[in-house]
Amino acid sequence: MSSATETLKHDAHDDHHHGPAKGIKRWLLTTNHKDIGTLYLWFSFIMFLTGGAMAMVIRAELFQPGLQIVDPQFFNQMTTVHGLIMVFGAVMPAFTGLANWLIPMMIGAPDMALPRMNNWSFWILPFAFLILLSSLFVEGGGPAFGWTFYAPLSTTYSGDSTALFVFSVHIMGISSIMGAINVIVTIWNMRAPGMTWMKMPMFVWTWLITAFLLIAVMPVLAGVVTMVLTDKYFGTSFFNAAGGGDPVMFQHIFWFFGHPEVYIMILPAFGIISHIIPTFARKPLFGYASMVYATASIALLSFIVWAHHMFTTGMPVAAEMFFMFATMLISVPTGVKVFNWVATMWRGAMTFEIPMLFAIAFVILFTIGGLSGLMLAITPVDFQYHDTYFVVAHFHYVLVTGAVFSIMAAAYYWLPKWTGVMFDITLAKWHFWASLISVNVLFFPMHFVGLAGMPRRIPDYALQFADFNKWISIGGFAFGLSQLIFLALLIKACRKQGEPVSDQVWDGAEGLEWEIPSPAPYHTFDTPPVVK
Amino acid sequence: MQPKQSQNPNSRLVVKLVGVVFGMFAFGFALVPLYDVFCDITGINGKTNETAVTYSAPEVDTSRMITVQFITKTTAGMPWKFEARTETVKVHPGELNTVEFYVRNPAIRDIVGQAIPSVSPGTAALYLNKTECFCFNNQPLPSGQEAVMPMQFYVDPQLPEDINFFTVQYTLYDITGTSADVTTESAE
Structure with missing residues (x-):
């Protein structure tokens, strides 16, 4: 009995001061927001390389016209799984990882509000992607209907792996919903005394709004994949006209999820950039309040624009007009953000450290992606652009040079705080310049071949597109290889090879996370700081 | 312990948010009948009447072909x-x-x-x-x-x-x- 009390006391004592557990158990059983953040970030990077490898297969096939390397069915599986992995495996978990690491440190909370659920929401993810990747080895191959899994491609004409696809999407959805609930509860209830809503850092604001988008639309995605499952295996007719359903309805339900989803992948990026630019311009963010309202407006508008993905399905003119103008309206709050970033830089004492280079590249290249999006919103011209490489160019500009560049900027910006050492700046410069040049060689010519009529998702193309596609593929291989520099840099930084950094790390950095020691201790803000 | 649980502000917020999640899951399915009703009223998906209508013998408009x-x-x-x-x-x-x-x-x-x-x-x-x-x-x-x-x-x-x-x-x-x-x- 007395020894039991001893153990209990010992445990209670440990609870306050212990560091991380040793070995694999630390990672499997952890409820620490920093550990879980690290797990998310490494997982998303592995998925980024996996999805990238599939993109290399796509670009290798498209290097020359004609069919030479893979058969068309496998090509379709590559485009499908590349999209699914990059959206649900790379970009979304990377933002959740950043949220885990940063939100408690930015609002002065000791941890996330629901640490055990946090552990679950990460650890179900690897299984979701294991299921998705294993579907590629099922007889008949993996999902080949595009990441948008339009009915009847996914219901009538899909292979036996569709059930695996549906279950993996369910698990991914549950993971994101749990992550989003955790973020909302943390921000709602655990802000340090004195941190009012309008004093919250922009990354916290953008993530709060993103989390609300997630809990609003991920359940709709779960619903639509369930309908695909029952249509395919249990004889329902949600999307089957013969049984009274409607295949076009699939697109409405899917894009009701799908359009808010694209803002889920970009709003946290806006938050990141709103931290980095003020730091290296040494000026406070221009128009903080307008940034908050712009983010909220984008989120609200995202629910009423979904049908701009479906202009060619034969909608009445009135509906096309509505969705066209609603979509173009989104460029107003987005423009507010871009001008605020530029105004923050205006007459600032700017220096060009690696995070700032990525942030400036983000502002310029994301704006290119935004402007091509505005072109696509115009209904009459969308009939020409629809399903061409112009669309591929558009969403890769906003997702690669937008979301992915912001994630890299965030990694470079906060990495010294996480590891306590400055990363290898030479490697980082190589990584930035190689990525910047290759990504434009990769995606910019896609605008031209798209406008000239090259269709997306097709493993072969007309001879007139051959030259541009050669350059696109070369850019693709170079961009893929450039990420190995990043991998080397990350491994070096995680092994703590580099100069130790100060608590503030960057000269102009402001915020609670820069007031704690570098590297950030395992437990921070056990007693909440007071925000003035 | 149980009654205290509901006093916890985190639990109360989680319950509400989970409610939103289930609500939106149900909304996803509710879109199916809503879509049909909307299309029925506006006729925008090109579906015609599914049961016979009786010929009301309206005035024939011979001016239009x-x-x-x-x-x-x-x-x-x-x-x-x-x-x-x-x-x-x-x-x-x-x-x-x-x-x-x-x-x-x-x-x-x-x-x-x-x-x-x-x-x-x-x-x-x-x-x-x-x-x-x-x-x-x-x-x-x-x-x-x-x-x-x-x-x-x-x-x-x-x-x-x-x-x-x-x-x-x-x-x-x-x-x-x-x-x-x-x-x-x-x-x-």
């Missing part, structure tokens, strides 16, 4: 020969017309077919009133048999001024043995 085109299509795996006997017909709004469709089952098995209509432009669907149509029921056809299926309709005189031509497409599905196939079920 509407061209109605009929096209047919069979889905993958449906072996029937399916064609419209009349490819286009010119009608006055308000007058009752009959057109015929021909089907033959060349397969060595008996097949139950179901035709699904679709009107383009979709807004015309609201003004196409069918008093009799083979698409209201499914069509069992034994192997090697042929049939002529009538369709009787009138165009509502309220048809918008800018529509003088519309197309009715029938897509024929093989529904043998599926849940929509009532004949097989009742036969068993």
